[in-house]
Amino acid sequence: MRRIAALAAALLLLAACESGKAAAPAEPAAPATAAPAAAAQPGCGADVPSRVLPEWARTGFSDPEPSIPHVLGDQGDIVAIIFGYPLHAPTLPDRSNKILWVSRVPQQPASPLVIEARPDGKGDPVTREISGGAGPSTVDLPTAGCWHLQLKWSDHTDTMRLTYKS
Template identity: 75%
Template sequence: MRRIAAAAALLLLAACDSAGPAAPAVVESPAPSATAASCAAGVPSRVLPEWARTGFSDPNPAMPYVLGDRGDIVAIVFGYPLRAPSQPDRSNKILWVSRVSQEPASPLVIDARLDGGGDPVTREVSGGAGPSIVDLPAAGCWHLQLTWSGHTDTLRLTYER
């Protein structure tokens, strides 16, 4: 268990590199846009769920994030705002943190659909939940079906122009 916690902490520290400007910290808010049920243009910085804080030096880290509909995964958006097409000077960096157990080396598979319609775009994050760059082909509200280690969850992310 300690090895898993140490590995998670290393992944979080790796995600905290200079991939883009950090979002300012604000007080946690239970606003409806905090959940995956909406695809609001703005993702507020809020205090992360307690189970998603491993590796952060601040005991109450505030970051822009979207919680999965089932509450089993969180997408911490280090590359906020996400852009389509991606920008040459910054990345669409997302740290995926799973609340449920993961199998080692099991990938996180993302099936994304723009506004819930059309053909899916598939992305894969090796090693399951962890840091990744997720570039999607167009701006808009993307509905993501996430599958990892026998678990599934859904959420929505907005990519801006």
């Protein structure tokens, strides 16, 4: 057994010498942590790329890894899947601002999704209520710009930013 260990050590040393680098000791892997959702999200003014949806938001899609424009809530508890991308204010005559809201956390039956939106995060909110909680909806806002959304549903809250173009 000692011969095998010595032979393995010699082979590792030889491989390190041949590459011109000393073998570095293996560092323990850092624990996997989720980066804050806000840091991973495109900010207002940036395009929302088509990306693969989180696994928990894929129910009902025929593609096992659907790629579609979406914005994840800052806490990671809700996703806005943007079927009407890009969103517009005022609404375009031939297309709606359709958003499918999918909650990662359990919902209470018949609990609405309440959206308080503020342009650039300031001023009085514009409130929209989606009956039945997370699900499909059309969310029209009065002006173009960066809208900061406070989302409340089934005793949960999350925030996100959505861009509405003119």
